Amino acid sequence: MKLLVSSMTFAPDHSGISLYATDFAAYAAEQGHQVTVVTAFSWYPKWAKRPEDERTLFRTDFYKGMKVLRGYLYVPKKVTTITRMLQEISFLLFALINFVRAGKHDAIVLFTTPINLGLVGVLFRKLWGAKLVINVQDLQLDAAKSLGMVGKLPIVQVMNGIEKYSYEHADLVTSISTAMVDIIKRKGVAEEKLYLWPNWINVSEANGQGAKGAFREKFPEYRDKTIVGYAGNIGIKQGLSVLIDLSKEFEHRYELVFLIIGQGGDIVNLKAYAQQKQAKNLHFIDFLSQEDYFNFLSDADIVFLSQKKDSGDVYFPSKLLGIMAKEKLIFVSADKESEIYKVVTNNQVGASADFGDIAQMRRLLNDYLLDKQRFELYKTNAYKFVQQYDREVVLKELFNRVDELYSSRQKPASTLIANGL
DSSP, X not given: OEEEEEESOOTTOOSTHHHHHHHHHHHHHHTTOEXXXXXXXXXXXXXXXXXXGTTOOEEEEEETTEEEEEEOOOOOSSOOHHHHHHHHHHHHHHHHHHHHHHOXXXXXXXXXXXXXXXXXXXXXXXXXXXXXXXXXSOOHHHHHHHTTSSTTOTHHHHHHHHHHHHHHHOSEXXXXXXXXXXXXXXXXXXXGGEEEOOOOBOHXXXXXXSOTTHHHHHSGGGTTSEEEEEEXXXXXXXXXXXXXXXXXXXXXXXXXXXXXXXXXXXXXHHHHHHHHHTOTTEEEEOOOOXXXXXXXXXXXXXXXXXXXXXXXXXXXXXXXXXXXXXXXXXXXXXXXXXXXXXXXXXXXXXXXXXXXXXXXXXXXXXXXXXXXXXXXXXXXXXXXXXXXXXXXXXXXXXXXXXXXXXXXXXXXXXXXXXXXX
């Protein structure tokens, strides 16, 4: 099968959606499919292009035997709602051209955001007679509205219409959590078109990555510290101000250090807040390479995750899978009705507190410091739980579904109806 995969981020980016777009394309190629990727130049999560990519409109790369068609992307220096829109428009215009350059394919798989990428997919589905799968990694518009980032802009209704149109004309609409699939269903998508496609990880490979002691060797100031840290994208919805607040509760405990590692749209605000709070035991570190990230996981005592209320209640953060695979102790601060809180709490894979409940987080951390052995069960449970998200399990099931769609092109209408396709 000739398969076209499109995502705004792709290798060498190694955070967020890029991880899954890249590995899905690689897996498809491993199964013998002819894969072409349409993407932008590397930019995420540092929000900066590499010097060699500046002022370049198009380039053809090769990654693990796949052709990768890259197009120009505007990357704003200051991230606002308007500049984000301009960035997405620039991607879509050049992606459209690269779809033409790619030539006819049998199936198209889109990793969204941006929402508007669905329009490009629908257009070429019609032109090529291809099957279209939209993988919704982020309910972008819903999150933006809940955070008050779009207000009453007229563009909101237009985006709603584009999203609905794209889903209606796709052959399969997938998303990464049950709650997200339910939201998409409420947008009017037929149930037979919906598919739960969770994010995944190569569990055994992830478990073996990272060298114990390497992170502490690179940052010797933490050699004898108990490390409580977050590493990843730093945006508004992460709500990382709670980690700063928690660090203040333990400023008298010199054996503790709190780390916020990464880049993102909220980094400036967080640094200002940390300075205002005079959080001397909390440090910021720039975005790590993939190797250094796994070294961090190997050395961290507690990996902290937070999610602001109303911004991502339906999301299951993909980084959680890697943390589980590394058998690390997880502390979560999120709304009690959120997907991440329910998963962590109901399956006892980590310690959890309602978002902003600093008193509960303080109690949990004090309990850990008094009796670390008591928290070992969370690590064991997490490693068992993550097995269901192993790469081979998730992607094999997904490709069975895609193969059904592809095969249905050759079947008579009566057979399609009988199979619910």
